[in-house]
Amino acid sequence: xxxxxxxxxxxxxxxxxxxxxxxxxxxxxxxxxxxxxxxxxxxxxxxxxxxxxxxxxxxxxxxxxxxxxxxxxxxxxxxxxxxxxxxxxxxxxxxxxxxxxxxxxxxxxxxxxxxxxxxxxxxxxxxxxxxxxxxxxxxxxxxxxxxxxxxxxxxxxxxxxxxxxxxxxxxxxxxxxxxxxxxxxxxxxxxxxxxxxxxxxxxxxxxxxxxxxxxxxxxxxxxxxxxxxxxxxxxxxxxxxxxxxxxxxxxxxxxxxxxxxxxxxxxxxxxxxxxxxxxxxxxxxxxxxxxxxxxxxxxxxxxxxxxxxxxxxxxxxxxxxxxxxxxxxxxxxxxxxxxxxxxxxxxxxxxxxxxxxxxxxxxxxxxxxxxxxxxxxxxxxxxxxxxxxxxxxxxxxxxxxxxxxxxxxxxxxxxxxxxxxxxxxxxxxxxxxxxxxxxxxxxxxxxxxxxxxxxxxxxxxxxxxxxxxxxxxxxxxxxxxxxxxxxxxxxxxxxxxxxxxxxxxxxxxxxxxxxxxxxxxxxxxxxxxxxxxxxxxxxxxxxxxxxxxxxxxxxxxxxxxxxxxxxxxxxxxxxxxxxxxxxxxxxxxxxxxxxxxxxxxxxxxxxxxxxxxxxxxxx
Numbered sequence: 001x002x003x004x005x006x007x008x009x010x011x012x013x014x015x016x017x018x019x020x021x022x023x024x025x026x027x028x029x030x031x032x033x034x035x036x037x038x039x040x041x042x043x044x045x046x047x048x049x050x051x052x053x054x055x056x057x058x059x060x061x062x063x064x065x066x067x068x069x070x071x072x073x074x075x076x077x078x079x080x081x082x083x084x085x086x087x088x089x090x091x092x093x094x095x096x097x098x099x100x101x102x103x104x105x106x107x108x109x110x111x112x113x114x115x116x117x118x119x120x121x122x123x124x125x126x127x128x129x130x131x132x133x134x135x136x137x138x139x140x141x142x143x144x145x146x147x148x149x150x151x152x153x154x155x156x157x158x159x160x161x162x163x164x165x166x167x168x169x170x171x172x173x174x175x176x177x178x179x180x181x182x183x184x185x186x187x188x189x190x191x192x193x194x195x196x197x198x199x200x201x202x203x204x205x206x207x208x209x210x211x212x213x214x215x216x217x218x219x220x221x222x223x224x225x226x227x228x229x230x231x232x233x234x235x236x237x238x239x240x241x242x243x244x245x246x247x248x249x250x251x252x253x254x255x256x257x258x259x260x261x262x263x264x265x266x267x268x269x270x271x272x273x274x275x276x277x278x279x280x281x282x283x284x285x286x287x288x289x290x291x292x293x294x295x296x297x298x299x300x301x302x303x304x305x306x307x308x309x310x311x312x313x314x315x316x317x318x319x320x321x322x323x324x325x326x327x328x329x330x331x332x333x334x335x336x337x338x339x340x341x342x343x344x345x346x347x348x349x350x351x352x353x354x355x356x357x358x359x360x361x362x363x364x365x366x367x368x369x370x371x372x373x374x375x376x377x378x379x380x381x382x383x384x385x386x387x388x389x390x391x392x393x394x395x396x397x398x399x400x401x402x403x404x405x406x407x408x409x410x411x412x413x414x415x416x417x418x419x420x421x422x423x424x425x426x427x428x429x430x431x432x433x434x435x436x437x438x439x440x441x442x443x444x445x446x447x448x449x450x451x452x453x454x455x456x457x458x459x460x461x462x463x464x465x466x467x468x469x470x471x472x473x474x475x476x477x478x479x480x481x482x483x484x485x486x487x488x489x490x491x492x493x494x495x496x497x498x499x500x501x502x503x504x505x506x507x508x509x510x511x512x513x514x515x516x517x518x519x520x521x522x523x524x525x526x527x528x529x530x531x532x533x534x535x536x537x538x539x540x541x542x543x544x545x546x547x548x549x550x551x552x553x554x555x556x557x558x559x560x561x562x563x564x565x566x567x568x569x570x571x572x573x574x575x576x577x578x579x580x581x582x583x584x585x586x587x588x589x590x591x592x593x594x595x596x597x598x599x600x601x602x603x604x605x606x607x608x609x610x611x612x613x614x615x616x617x618x619x
Contacts (some may be wrong), residue, residue: 002510406468
C-alpha cells in the first residue's frame with residue numbers, strides 16, 4: 001500500500017524505515033532526511049495494522065511536533081489511509097508528561113488545573129523566596145547562587161505546592177515517579193504504546209532518558225546526531241546516543257547523504273568537528289573512523305561567481321555590520337530573496353548591532369529576539385500571568401506577580417507578605433484576600449471563569465477591571481497601551497479558551513516564534529540555538545572570532561569546547577548554497593575601556609585551511 005512512498009529512498013533510509021528490529025538507532029546528520037524516515041516508518045507501521053493511538057512520537061519543541069504531525073498526516077493521505085485511521089500521539093516530552101500528571105494530579109496533592117512555570121516564572125519565584133528569607137543581593141545574584149540556599153529551596157517548594165503549580169524539572173520528576181513508583185500507572189501506559197519514536201535524542205537529559213526507557217515495552221526508534229548536541233546547559237548529554245550506539249541490543253543505521261547543502265558547505269561543516277566523533281566499538285557499523293556526511297548535490301557552475309570561486313567566504317572586517325550589510329546586498333543582487341538569507345550569531349547582542357545597521361540601510365529584516373516580541377514585554381508577561389491566574393485561581397505566585405499590574409505612581413497593596421499570611425490563616429487563595437482589600441480586584445472577583453471561557457473576553461474584562469489601559473493613557477504611556485491592545489487582539493485572532501491559552505503560552509520557544517512570524521521577504525536574524533531545524537540558501541555567520549568559538553570563559557572545560565565546535569557545526573549546516581563568515585578586527589567588551597584586537601576563530605580556521613577556501617581578508 002505504501003510501496004510507492006518508498007521510491008527514492010537511499011539504501012540507509014530504506015533500512016531505517018523498514019527494519020523490524022525492536023530497537024533502532026538512526027544517526028541522522030543535518031539534511032539527511034531523518035524526518036522523512038521517521039514519518040514513513042510511522043505510516044508503514046500503521047499500514048501493517050498498528051493503531052495510530054498506540055504509537056507515541058516524542059519531540060522536543062512544539063514547532064517540531066506540529067511539523068511532524070503535518071507530514072505524517074500528508075503521508076497517510078498519500079498512502080490512502082488518511083480518512084480511516086487515528087493519528088499517533090505526537091507531543092513534546094514535557095507536554096505528554098504534563099497531560100499524564102493532570103490525569104493523576106491527586107497523587108501529588110495537585111488539582112487538574114495546576115499552573116506550569118517557565119524559566120522566567122521560576123526565577124521570579126526564587127527571587128521572591130530569597131527576598132523573604134532575608135538574603136542579601138537577592139535581586140542581583142544569579143539564580144543558581146540563590147538556589148543553593150536550603151531555606152530558599154524549602155520556601156520555593158512550599159509556595160509551588162500552595163499555588164498548585166509545577167516547573168519543568170518537577171514535570172520530569174513527577175512523570176518518572178508515576179511510571180516508576182505507581183504500578184497502576186505503569187501498567188496502563190507502558191502496555192499502551194506499542195511503538196515509541198524519539199526525535200532529536202541528543203537533546204535529552206538523564207531524567208528524559210529514564211522516562212523514555214520506562215515507557216518502552218514494545219519497540220523504540222531513536223533518531224539523533226551527536227554532532228548537533230548543543231544543549232548541555234539544559235542538562236542534555238550527546239553521550240547518551242553514543243552509549244546506545246555501543247549497545248548490542250540496538251540496530252544502528254547511519255544516514256550519511258546530505259540532500260540539503262552543496263558539497264563545499266558540507267565539507268567545511270565536517271571539518272569544523274574534526275575529531276569530535278569518538279571511536280566506536282568495532283562491528284557496530286561505526287568502527288574506528290569518522291563518519292562524514294556527503295552531499296548528493298553537484299556544484300552549479302553558474303553560481304560560482306556569486307561571491308567568489310568558492311561557496312564558503314570568510315571576511316575579517318573593520319566594521320562587521322557594514323560587511324554583513326554588503327554581503328546581504330550582494331546576495332540580493334545575484335538572485336537571493338531577502339527571506340532566503342539568515343544572519344546567525346552566538347549572542348543576541350551581536351545581532352542587535354546588525355539589526356540597527358539594516359534598519360538604517362532600510363533592508364527588511366525579522367529580528368527574532370525578545371526585543372521585538374510584544375509577549376516578552378512586561379505587559380505581555382503580565383497579561384499571560386493574569387490569564388494563567390484565571391485558569392488556576394489558587395496560584396498565589398501569579399496573584400502576587402500581577403497584583404500591581406497597571407499601577408503608575410502607586411500600589412494597590414502595601415504589604416503582600418501580610419496578605420500572604422492572611423491567606424494562609426484563612427486557608428483561601430491570595431487572590432480572594434486581595435479582592436477583600438481592593439476595589440479593582442473586587443470588581444475582578446465578581447467574574448467566575450472556567451477553563452472553557454474565551455481568553456479574549458477574559459483578558460478584556462481583566463484589563464477593564466484593573467483599569468490598566470485607562471491608567472496608561474491617562475499618564476500618556478501610549479506605547480504600553482498600544483502594545484497591550486495589540487496583545488489582546490492577538491489573543492482574539494487565535495480564538496483560544498483560557499485552557500488553550502495556557503497550553504499555547506507554556507513552553508513557547510524561540511523556534512516557535514520564528515515559525516509564527518517568519519516573513520519570506522525579510523532577512524532573518526537569530527541565534528544559532530534558535531536556528532536549529534531551519535535552513536536557508538545563504539547563511540551569514542557573524543562574530544566568528546577567538547573567544548566565541550571556542551568561548552574564552554575562565555570556567556570553560558574540554559566538554560564546553562567540544563560543544564562550541566558542535567554549535568559551529570549546527571550554524572554551518574543551516575546553509576544550502578553558500579556561507580559567509582565574518583570576524584570583526586576589534587572587539588570591545590563592556591568591562592574594557594578600549595577595543596581590543598581579535599583573531600579569527602581557530603575552529604573555523606581548522607575547517608577552511610585544508611580545503612583552501614577564501615582566505616580571511618579585510619573588508
